[in-house]
Amino acid sequence: MTDHAVFATTRRVLVVVVFATQLVLTLPSLVAHHQGPAAWAAYVLLTSVLAFVAGHVVAGRAEPSAGCAGALAAVTLTSSVLATTALPAGASFGPADWAFGLVGWYLLLVLVERPAALVAALAAHVCFCVAWFLHAGNGDAGTAGVVILSGTSFQLGVLVMTRVLLRDGRLAARAAAEHDAARTREVLARQREQDLREGFEGQLGALLPLLADLADEVVSTADEATRLRCSVAAVQLRRLFAENDDVPDPLLHELTACVDVAERRGVVVSLAVSGTATPVPTEVRRALVAPMARALAAAGGRAKVSLLRTATEVRVAVVADAPDVLPEAGDVPASVLVETSVHSGLVRSEARWRTR
Incomplete structure (x- = not known):
């Protein structure tokens, strides 16, 4: 499997995961906890990113360019800031914090081909959320630790699995190329052997009548024409x-x-x-x-x-x-x-x- 195929398959799966997470898990939480226009603006921004990437996937286009991926990641981090700052006091990493885990999946969706940028963006997202948690106060530190660990470890696990698939795909492609090269060398060697055999047979074909005449004593080496042959x-x-x-x-x-x-x-x-x-x-x-x-x-x-x-x-x-x-x-x-x-x-x- 080529790198493009691995990334394309991973992105298709992530589109489904993000869509299901946003619709089934985060939307009810956003509706149940009234957080104001900033939270809804963040939700709309994230939805626009999902729509853009989904259209990219449906159209079968290549992976987004570095500039496009950077812009999508910036929009996603902006949504993280809007949603986090719109939370009520002490609600960070709680039931009302619908954006923390979802933003991580969005970053994975837009930066899956760029692991260094993805880790940096996830770190920025987590650091800002933790800083806001400490700023707002009145939160449960144990719950916050569990939420951060469970969310980021699962998302980083997907990243690791993608890199493993890439490595295995490259190894398989290299092995296939080496196998094809070996087959090609084998075919060329057989062809060369056949050409050599045909060449020798052609020369021996001209020599065999002479050997037959000498063996049957039809000609003699004392004859000048025979010596010339x-x-x-x-x-x-x-x-x-x-x-x-x-x-x-x-x-x-x-x-x-x-x-x-x-x-x-x-x-x-x-x-x-x-x-x-x-x-x-x-x-x-x-x-x-x-x-x-x-x-x-x-x-x-x-x-x-x-x-x-x-x-x-x-x-x-x-x-x-x-x-x-x-x-x-x-x-x-x-x-x-x-x-x-x-x-x-x-x-x-x-x-x-x-x-x-």
């Missing part, structure tokens, strides 16, 4: 493993992984990098690395790889020894431009992606 598969798998590493510069990390596979085959590779790291989507990284990976897989002696990053473009280029026929390229996103040429035993390939 194996080299391409090794580079692709190594790039796929590198793609899922958590590193500051994923693109350079994937390029370095492909270079490492080529160097293990004896290819002398030089890598030149310029520019600072730029965020590159995964699909775009695949398209940028793929041409270079194919060239390195086919390279026989030397290769030069360059990575250029500017504010508007990311470019991956390679020049390598290569046969006349390169491995086939896969699908390339429209945002990536790839140019590849083979001439005089050299392959030149370049992939470019504009950042904006």
Whole structure:
């Protein structure tokens, strides 16, 4: 339950309590004890406050602003002064003192969202009533103590219960938010796991026919085309493993992984990098690395790889020894431009992606 819901529910209950108290308990006392116009003026002021708050509740509006709540509290305390000073001598905290308990409920009604202001207003109300009791004299101190203790303790108890409900509501909301966050992380983890599985399955799907041909001795590793297929598969798998590493510069990390596979085959590779790291989507990284990976897989002696990053473009280029026929390229996103040429035993390939 949100703070607004707690306060709205509490105020609805308080409107009913105040209405019933004022109509059933205090009005008969006011009528039975003739106290003059000041007492009736106080009653009318309190009734106007109740009408205002009740209209606010029925309209479903948000809690009153600080200024509005302060004005309502001031009207309520004014009513307390009028009603208390209109009492006959020695009547404070007695049957004729209809306003003492009612004013406390009114203060709770208008200041329930502001506990510090409520306690201060209740203290001012009680202090004034006690001062008037001492000023007027001829009252029963024991009865006065019981009335003050019973009235204020019950009203402060309602305030404490409201704060407890607020605390429990916030704890429940926090627990719900943490539960939702955990569920979201779980769903994202499952999705990531599924994406990884699909990616590996896609790479293995290209590798399985090669493994099947080797197992069935349909092809031989002595064949140049078969060795080229194996080299391409090794580079692709190594790039796929590198793609899922958590590193500051994923693109350079994937390029370095492909270079490492080529160097293990004896290819002398030089890598030149310029520019600072730029965020590159995964699909775009695949398209940028793929041409270079194919060239390195086919390279026989030397290769030069360059990575250029500017504010508007990311470019991956390679020049390598290569046969006349390169491995086939896969699908390339429209945002990536790839140019590849083979001439005089050299392959030149370049992939470019504009950042904006």
